[in-house]
Amino acid sequence: MSTARLEQLSKQYDGHLAVDRINLDIADGEFVVFVGPSGCGKSTTLRMIAGLERATGGEIWIDGKPANHVSPRDRDIAMVFQNYALYPHMTVAQNLSYALRLRNWSRADIDRRVTEVARSLDLAPLLHRKPSQLSGGQRQRVALGRAIIREPKLFLMDEPLSNLDAKLRVQTRAEITRLQRSLGITTIYVTHDQTEAMTMGNKIVVMNGGRIQQADTPQQLYQHPANTFVAQFIGTPPMNLLRCRLEPQDGAIVARGAGVNIPIRLESLTVLRPKIRDGEFLIGFRPEDIVMDPGAAGNGVTGSADVIEGLGHESLVSVKEGENAFIARMSPENAAPIRLGDRLSFSVNPDRLRFFSAESGEAIRVP
């Protein structure tokens, strides 16, 4: 049971800032997922929390105590590595019990605890095998077992699923989530896979270029991305972002750009206008928030079909118009008659429209 706090945490390598003054509060029992493209600083941050890398600036607090100068072995944390890092010459049982043996637990206590953990992870029949005799999924479970066996303050996981095949990854994802919820141990999990992040975390920290872009619940992240990076990083396919300007039309104000003609509500305008003045801005919407509507020509988004991808349960239609392009998610039945090059019109759910500054990429929140 424990909390963690990062204050202005930074890491500099030979003049390059890998992690740039990040601040984060992690509550007791929370499952926090760091997600971002490779090189965004997420693993470095995790390794600083573990004590494997020294912070070049800022503070790490674990359980309200400063941890910067505490060695990894004294931080009372457990870590699952990408390549599992199982001790190759030890059996599964020895791998599991290593930390306990180092802490001079009694033989009986160790045996009891190993049995418990082995049972909870289905490892009982494998206890006497060496890691080289295990499958990828089994090794993964041993690595998890080694982490949970001593009930640490913090659980750190560095891309633990990336070496598993797709099917096993989905299974293990659920397994880890279940385990974390039942043990209630504060967990920090690093991944580059946004699906993993969305399905597992209570709180997701999206990082890019060494900075936190947004730290929020999965729902908020998806519905209200803080900037265009988050909008495009979270969600497959990503949020559509189209360039447009505000223009008057028939006594109202519309957002107009290549293939875009969307009326803007008055209350939104009062916020939007001062921020963008008469310049360009980006209008954003998720692929599922538009509906094909042949009558919407002057009141939504239009363009010609460019690519059609059938996924079985749904179809993704890419539409292009001038400098703008967007993707529409629809049922296979609706997508069936569409041919490449067809002119398509969609109406947009006005509640789901998002606005971003064209220069900074920051979201402009409107009522």
Add this chain to the structure above:
Amino acid sequence: MALTQTSARVAGVRTVHYADSQDRWLPAVMVLPFLLAITALVIIPLLWGIRISFTNSRIIGRAFTEAFTLANYQSVLTDPDTWHSLYVTAVFSLGTVIGSIALGLVTALVLTRAFPGRGIVRTLIILPWAVPHVVAALIWQWMYNPNYGVVNYAIGWIPFVTSQPNWLSDPNLALPAIIILNIWKTYPFATLVLLAGLQSIPDELYEASEIDGAGPVRRFLDITLPGLKHVLAIVVLLLTIWSFGNFVFIFLMTQGGPAGATNTLVVKVYFEAFRFFRAGPAFAMGSLLLLVAVLLTLAYAFIVRRGKDA
């Protein structure tokens, strides 16, 4: 399902078989010259020598006219000098192996850490290995010289030590002196192989054990040593084989003396054959040495193969 699996397996076997028969002869032809050379220069003389060891021949070349006898083996195995030589050989080999590996391991551990000039040090450290045996022996003979050698000169700097040992003429010091030379000559090899072994241990293992609560000593015992186990076994065996057969250092520096203090088995075999011209006992002893060398080599092959499977 079962049927398709079986046919797939059969098809797989057939493909392998095709590739096999096409290039089967090429590798064999490529190694043929080497095989012929080995046969002419090693295998035939070896068999010849073994044959002589079972005769009373004093002159090399008349082996097949002599009657079969076990007398050579009997005299060799009952001769206390043989057992003394075996003892000297064992001390020489064991001393070299322990010293070379200890020094090599420390050097390798230092060289895995990043420090300025590491690349240059890594290159320089190989030098003793690159120096020819004869040159090394001459250099060290000079260094050990009681009157103007650098070793005694250095000892003169130690306070309260006044003795100037006569390294190669003192029966108690000659063997240690040559062991030190042999360690100096072989530890670069141990360093290189152990360094490669150290680098093959993933950093993650050290990190995992650190987080699990292991300090530096435990990390060395639980991660480094087990990770080097296989490489260490190979180094031990190779150093043993080489020390066992080392002739040049002892022959050049002490000729087995003083008073037999450095008379290893190979040196003894040489003197039996070429100084006393006792071909029979020499070849008998040589055959026994060969047996030991073969056993060591088999052990080496076994370890290498097991390492490949793991």
